Amino acid sequence: MNRAPQSWNTERARALVLRHREREGGLLPALHDLQDEFGFIPDAAIALLADVFNISRADVFGVVTFYHDFKRAPGGRHVLKLCRAEACQAVGGEVLARDVHAQLKTSWNETTADGRITVEPVFCLGLCASGPSAMLDGEPVARLTPEKVRALVEALE
């Protein structure tokens, strides 16, 4: 299970990033570490990465904004990724997503008003024979029904 995001800390961020400085193509692994630790990639992180990897801030910005995994703003304490791809569509994924959004009063990439949970679309989790599927804080869940999602969400702190 992924742990909850920590608040920004320059020293910690630098330590994470430095581990990847000498690696071939180290920028992506560094970004993953920052995203996992802080839950998003703030401007300070972009400046730090540009400095450590000796590339322009524009280059770093370009990479950050290209990938769906890297967020520019903090999300909820938990992340629910609901599969929107065809195999899950074939077993009612779209209806399920509508129900989840109605339950949580969200739409895609939005966080509940209490900051508890962000609902993101994902295009395939490789659980295509047991859909509709989702991933809750990194833990896969399958054969979902609105009731099952409700129980999962209620069990979160």
Add this chain to the structure above:
Amino acid sequence: MSALRVRLSQDAAAIALGARRVADALAKESVALTRVGSRGLFWLEPLMEIETARGWVAFGPVAAADVPSILDAVRNGKGHPLALGAIEELPFLKKQTRLTFARCGTIDPASLDAYAMAGGTTGLKCAIEIGPEKIVEAVTQSGLRGRGGAGFPAGIKWKSAAEARGPKKYIACNADEGDSGTYADRMLMEGDPFLLIEGMAIAGIAIGATKGYVYIRSEYPQAIAAMTRAVAVARDNGLLGSRVLGSAHEFDVEIRSGAGSYVCGEETAMLESIEGKRGQVRAKPPLPVHKGLFGAPTVVNNVLTLAAVPTILSEGAEFYRDFGVGRSRGTMPIQLAGDIKFGGLFETPFGPTLGELVDDIGGGTLSGRPVRAVQVGGPLGAYFPRALFDTKFDYEAFTERGGLIGHGGIVVFNDTVDLLKQARFAMEFCAIESCGKCTPCRIGSVRGMDVIDRIRTEPDPLRQISLLRDLCEIMKSGSLCALGGFVPYPVLSALEHFPGDFA
């Protein structure tokens, strides 16, 4: 009395269906539990196997509460409502020819000893013995073609890379399995990761590469963990390192995580991504075999391509080539998905018809409704109606019918499916995932959504349909890679085979 030997899957799909709770329940019992990969019979997950005098017998789908009664039944020779009998006798498994997936679901994926005991590393030993040229020859002779979707002959690719000059060469394994309806790469990496490592090491020796990368999508955290662990074990035991299995060959593997971009499954976008850049497609030429990762000669192969190689080396090229039909040789792990009764991985020589796979093997829909359409080959694959269910599963037969087998995924839809909506989704997906480098894909996909929306709202749908066909032609011929270039497949096939949905 010795403790019962029990196997339980730790595959992501089994976990998603409650395998952790079953494992917790088993921990309270005096059994010898091995966590294994999945057999790929997903309607039975969590699947539990127990060793008896009659061999391994299966139970599933198991809930935590069933554990005591199952163990009691086995110990006392009684029946159980979840008993399925001998696992190898289940028709879904018995009808398969498992070469690549022979071990998956039977061994502890973190144990190199278990892997070697079950025949692993034999291919690599043969490869070291015969040397680079003969490895390439064997792969060429086997008829193995790229399992990622393009179907390019692996031997020819390896030969080009072997002949290319460079101070350093790379093997880049494409494990960015983004196509909906596919999960074979994930299953293999979670269930038999050493097979992929062995295949990569053989490829490395063949072309003179010393480093390999496995680019795994971030949507697969369990696969990333399993591969990372296996690479560490392989290094500790000399399967990887400066002297592979004591030979003069150096080869090491590093795992890289994707970041949620579908287009990074395109080989040149993947190379850019490994280099730490935006996953934008490169124009070809130069081909990756000449100028790939960090400008060096690189073989990019899919997980299943590389994982087929150890068998070719250990059993011989002829053995592998003797399976299959026409120019599609060997076996293909076909993945049945969507609304299907017996959804799972079915490895078979090329050649069964779509109807056999969906109706006979897959048992039709899970919902019980009639099958109306199947999409083969992921989000860029064509939608086929029942009328085309006599199509044989091989590269050429699908191309002839205006489709593609892609990575071998078959998604089944029942009679409630709206093909106009599916066509629109194909365009929407392309718009979301386009890398933005070429105009037909970046702009065409957005325009495609608009035009499809207007088919139902405007008074003259035929005019819109003609526009849509025109747009698809431009995307097909003008896009830089398969994302924009292949999205016309689902759109045009929906239009051609289900015209009623576009009225």
